[in-house]
Amino acid sequence: MGHLLEVEHLKVSFPIYGGEVQAVRDVSFYVDQGEVVAIVGESGSGKSVTVQTIMGLIPRKNIKDGKIVFNGREITHLSKKEMRKLKGAEIGIVFQDPMTSLNPTMKIGKQIAEGIRKHQKLSNVEAKQKAIELLRLVGIPNAEERYHQYPHEFSGGMRQRVMIAIALACLPKLLIADEPTTALDVTIQAQILDLMKELQQKTGTSIILITHDLGVVAEMAQRVIVMYGGMVVETGDVFDIFENPKHPYTLGLLQSIPNLHEKEKKRLEPIEGSPPDLFSPPKGCPFAPRCQYAMEICAQKIPPEFVISEKHTANCWLNDPRAPKVEHLIAAGREQ
Known part of the structure; x- marks a missing residue:
């Protein structure tokens, strides 16, 4: 169907x-x-x-x-x-x-x-x-x-x-x-x-x-689509997005909201910088200028859709098998 x-x-x-x-x-x-x-x-x-x-x-x-x-x-x-x-x-x-x-x-x-x-x-x-x-x-x-x-x-x-x-x-x-x-x-x-x-x-x-x-x-x-700069950057069910974010922008959104269930209150982390100018959008990933994990390729080429699981995808070069592993990115997501 x-x-x-x-x-x-x-x-x-x-x-x-x-x-x-x-x-x-x-x-x-x-x-x-x-x-x-x-x-x-x-x-x-x-x-x-x-x-x-x-x-x-x-x-x-x-x-x-x-x-x-x-x-x-x-x-x-x-x-x-x-x-x-x-x-x-x-x-x-x-x-x-x-x-x-x-x-x-x-x-x-x-x-x-x-x-x-x-x-x-x-x-x-x-x-x-x-x-x-x-x-x-x-x-x-x-x-x-x-x-x-x-x-x-x-x-x-x-x-x-x-x-x-x-x-x-x-x-x-x-x-x-x-x-x-x-x-x-x-x-x-x-x-x-x-x-x-x-x-x-x-x-x-x-x-x-x-x-x-x-x-x-x-x-x-039940399912979430994350958009940035006129593009879809991550999709997944609610659990995927909140517990296992695979795009730094999704993580940034999660870190910028308070969590009332935490025993120790943490400082909220704003996403530094401004959204891209869509009159002249960037050549590569639209989030690259604001991303602390950005690599050289991020500024040069828009990332393709990487399949994380059956319903979870992310358009971020960090999910390429050749990219450096950023384990603390995932750990930070699980702390939300």
């Missing part, structure tokens, strides 16, 4: 004065049915552009190469009309800030019912009833009354619950959550994550979770 989603050698660029920004550089990954996959990395690593391309939100002229296959159908260059049919019915999305996605002049219930009517061809009465059921499902109290209220009458956490209801209205096969809890306080963040986990288990929907928060990754994901 094939993957639900396959992204193959995707390249996305944006023209600017004097050239173009290479935002996504030869990215490949897959998502299986019922799987929660997290894509992590610093701002500017290409996470959001990648998923926006999947959603058809990036103009086709900016897609320089590669293809996207969803549920056995290539969707890379679908028309806007074809993508509108696909979005909502089969692919849902939850953005970071619901106030930029919800219509402030339209009642919440109608915004939910609109997609239901469009994709499921239900009557107004049936769509309204289903919208109220969805409000209850995502934990909105007094759903019948809330149906008639506007977005500004909801708290931030409740607005995000509404966005999840809209995204799940037609039971999509894939849900894309782009930093869904960043704008929320810690308590509400935990509630939203618990809600997403519960709904995913009930519906079997696959989820792509875009985040920079590794705590969220540990809580939600």
Whole structure:
């Protein structure tokens, strides 16, 4: 059985004065049915552009190469009309800030019912009833009354619950959550994550979770894709990434977050330097200028994908059999 989603050698660029920004550089990954996959990395690593391309939100002229296959159908260059049919019915999305996605002049219930009517061809009465059921499902109290209220009458956490209801209205096969809890306080963040986990288990929907928060990754994901400089640098299941990182950037991310379970508190280690300029990306590994383990070849040639195990790969020259062994790199990963 094939993957639900396959992204193959995707390249996305944006023209600017004097050239173009290479935002996504030869990215490949897959998502299986019922799987929660997290894509992590610093701002500017290409996470959001990648998923926006999947959603058809990036103009086709900016897609320089590669293809996207969803549920056995290539969707890379679908028309806007074809993508509108696909979005909502089969692919849902939850953005970071619901106030930029919800219509402030339209009642919440109608915004939910609109997609239901469009994709499921239900009557107004049936769509309204289903919208109220969805409000209850995502934990909105007094759903019948809330149906008639506007977005500004909801708290931030409740607005995000509404966005999840809209995204799940037609039971999509894939849900894309782009930093869904960043704008929320810690308590509400935990509630939203618990809600997403519960709904995913009930519906079997696959989820792509875009985040920079590794705590969220540990809580939600089964598999992790680490991006840097517009490229995938490591993939693996959660255990692989947290306990056995094979790329120095992944290790750097792990060392820069606190571990509340450690008996002795250690100083957090920031990743020195800045992400690469994607207007003129480096010739070799994009992380080489910030990497304490960089070798001469790292600055000269982009590393290939090294297979660590069946589901664990890393694009780092340290995994080449000819490279010096850096045992303390792995040991440091296990200390997290």
